[in-house]
């Protein structure tokens with residue numbers, strides 16, 4: 656059995672504790688598919704006030720995360736795993752945008768995945784130049800810290816690990832796997848406050864249902880996120896259906 660190892664370096668370990676100890680992440684850790692170690696950067700500060708940040712050279716507002724505690728945390732971590740390799744990632748708005756493809760790649764990662772969470776507005780550039788392999792962003796917005804972004808990465812990767820999701824949950828693994836948005840879902844009753852479930856889903860014709868769902872996925876993607884179609888995994892038939900859908904949408908039908 657393979658196991659994915661994360662090391663999260665943070666000034667606020669409490670933000671991570673809750674989510675990692677609930678639901679699917681908890682189960683993934685208990686079953687041994689996922690290992691997450693949290694390290695408090697403040698434990699490696701050098702003064703009695705445990706100072707982790709300081710004012711920026713050159714002036715201006717905001718604080719900058721000091722290099723010493725981060726270098727020390729890395730040093731202690733590496734000493735605990737002699738001979739091991741690390742993939743070091745900084746969560747930051749300056750990173751390349753994390754997506755399903757990067758999540759899938761990370762499930763295959765053999766190295767320990769280090770997630771460095773910055774707090775405050777910035778982190779000393781020497782940390783990034785010397786210790787960091789990759790900067791990742793979970794989207795074009797600013798958070799108070801990298802912790803929520805680290806959780807997003809861990810969660811998106813963990814649910815792809817074989818065995819982490821139960822059988823019931825696994826069925827949903829497909830959606831987004833091919834780069835398309837999901838199709839609409841319905842459960843009982845067949846009519847709710849006058850709102851009917853599409854007939855095709857009650858037909859028992861599994862071939863027809865599959866076709867309908869694929870068309871709805873394509874339609875939803877075309878309307879809501881057309882940019883995704885450039886990189887989606889599309890068959891010849893998908894492309895024909897898309898051309899029909901474009902015509903239908905132009906007619907307003």
Ligand code: 4G3
Pocket residue numbers: 745746747748772773774775776777778791792793794795796797798799800801804
């Ligand atoms: C600036 C990640 C801010 C530099 C972190 C860390 C948003 C994201 C921070 C830095 C963050 C994101 C902390 N905000 N979009 N804030 O993934 O290294």
